[in-house]
Amino acid sequence: MPERVLITGGAGFIGSHLADELLRAGYAVRALDVLVEQVHGNSQRPDYLDPEIELIPGDIRNPEVVRGALEGVDAVVHLAARVGVGQSMYEHAEYAGVNTLGTSILLDALQDHPVRKLLVASSMSIYGEGAYEPVPPVERTREQLERREWEPRGARGEELTPIPTPESKEPALASVYALTKHDQECLCLLYGASYEVPTVALRLFNVYGPRQALANPYTGVLAIFASRLLNDNAPVVYEDGHQRRDFVHVTDAARAIRLALERDGADGRAVNVASGRSASILEIARALADVLGKDIAAEIPGTYRAGDIRHCFADVTLARELLDFEAEADRDEALAELAQWLETQSATDRFDRAAAELAERGLTR
Numbered sequence: 001m002p003e004r005v006l007i008t009g010g011a012g013f014i015g016s017h018l019a020d021e022l023l024r025a026g027y028a029v030r031a032l033d034v035l036v037e038q039v040h041g042n043s044q045r046p047d048y049l050d051p052e053i054e055l056i057p058g059d060i061r062n063p064e065v066v067r068g069a070l071e072g073v074d075a076v077v078h079l080a081a082r083v084g085v086g087q088s089m090y091e092h093a094e095y096a097g098v099n100t101l102g103t104s105i106l107l108d109a110l111q112d113h114p115v116r117k118l119l120v121a122s123s124m125s126i127y128g129e130g131a132y133e134p135v136p137p138v139e140r141t142r143e144q145l146e147r148r149e150w151e152p153r154g155a156r157g158e159e160l161t162p163i164p165t166p167e168s169k170e171p172a173l174a175s176v177y178a179l180t181k182h183d184q185e186c187l188c189l190l191y192g193a194s195y196e197v198p199t200v201a202l203r204l205f206n207v208y209g210p211r212q213a214l215a216n217p218y219t220g221v222l223a224i225f226a227s228r229l230l231n232d233n234a235p236v237v238y239e240d241g242h243q244r245r246d247f248v249h250v251t252d253a254a255r256a257i258r259l260a261l262e263r264d265g266a267d268g269r270a271v272n273v274a275s276g277r278s279a280s281i282l283e284i285a286r287a288l289a290d291v292l293g294k295d296i297a298a299e300i301p302g303t304y305r306a307g308d309i310r311h312c313f314a315d316v317t318l319a320r321e322l323l324d325f326e327a328e329a330d331r332d333e334a335l336a337e338l339a340q341w342l343e344t345q346s347a348t349d350r351f352d353r354a355a356a357e358l359a360e361r362g363l364t365r
């Protein structure tokens with residue numbers, strides 16, 4: 001009998017790629033997913049889902065459904081979550097409900113259905129600002145941002161250089177989303193330690209690749225830029241576009257999750273899952289326009305979003321040492337493949353509406 005893995009949120013972007021990765025490796029896969037409209041439209045089952053995947057439509061907040069989904073399951077990968085950072089700032093109850101309460105309901109149900117392994121998707125967003133030298137940064141003040149001084153400084157005004165962020169960096173929770181991802185991570189690690197269930201929190205950085213919901217204006221920057229460009233609109237870059245992130249391809253992220261399922265080196269810990277390389281947002285906007293064949297430069301209105309960080313890219317030493325994980329995707333090849341997939345999609349550009357919602361609430365300035 002192959003091992004059966006339950007992926008909560010398994011119909012989503014990362015979940016479906018993880019399901020493919022696990023099926024290829026010989027696992028049986030079950031997905032529990034409520035198919036949030038903002039992500040999936042009216043679809044009852046996304047076309048990209050492999051027919052081998054057993055899909056249980058249902059809400060992670062429903063204890064009956066969760067208990068049913070756990071029947072006969074050997075391991076759980078918990079990915080179900082609401083994922084919009086900006087949206088989380090004005091839909092507190094929804095984000096706390098799905099992400100924090102939903103995780104607690106899963107953990108309650110797991111007490112009656114013990115599994116051999118529990119993995120949870122955490123996020124780079126819990127770090128807030130990434131790591132810097134020679135001293136830690138202080139959070140950028142509103143006055144500083146109003147002066148369009150984007151780089152964070154030390155407590156005595158020191159100039160700083162961003163460096164790869166290790167797991168030992170203290171969390172700094174700057175959004176409701178980040179707070180709930182931190183909750184999910186802590187709840188699962190605490191559960192694992194208390195009930196002796198090997199548990200790993202995977203701190204995913206900016207994951208990109210095909211199947212990322214384009215119609216969802218709150219997801220990753222690449223999906224947002226892509227939907228702008230496909231509609232012949234310029235991607236809108238906040239600040240000056242030189243902020244740096246770590247983009248990890250979804251097939252690499254899926255492989256890292258499988259490795260955490262199969263190896264025990266990271267049990268009980270939180271581990272960064274990233275490419276180990278950084279890119280500026282402007283570089284990414286340019287590279288994406290190139291692969292889409294669009295001669296459209298990014299628009300830089302000089303506005304900023306409350307709570308945004310300046311730089312965060314990963315130190316991947318721990319994933320290398322504990323999981324033998326190394327990102328392999330070549331960025332330009334991966335963007336070209338993304339472009340091919342994008343051409344088959346009709347991307348609704350909802351960016352303007354999402355931006356207007358943030359502006360109305362005073363969250364962009």
Ligand SMILES: NC(=O)c1ccc[n+]([C@@H]2O[C@H](COP(=O)([O-])OP(=O)(O)OC[C@H]3O[C@@H](n4cnc5c(N)ncnc54)[C@H](O)[C@@H]3O)[C@@H](O)[C@H]2O)c1
Nearest residue numbers: 009012013014034035036059060079080081121123204207
């Ligand atoms: N994409 C990234 O860059 C990134 C980065 C860091 C962390 N993560 C985390 O990875 C996980 C997967 O994210 P994704 O990018 O694939 O997003 P996604 O929106 O494509 O996937 C999330 C899935 O969860 C489902 N879901 C939402 N609420 C649910 C509920 N109440 N009950 C059951 N299912 C529900 C959605 O329908 C969706 O299919 C999330 O936990 C997210 O926080 C993603």
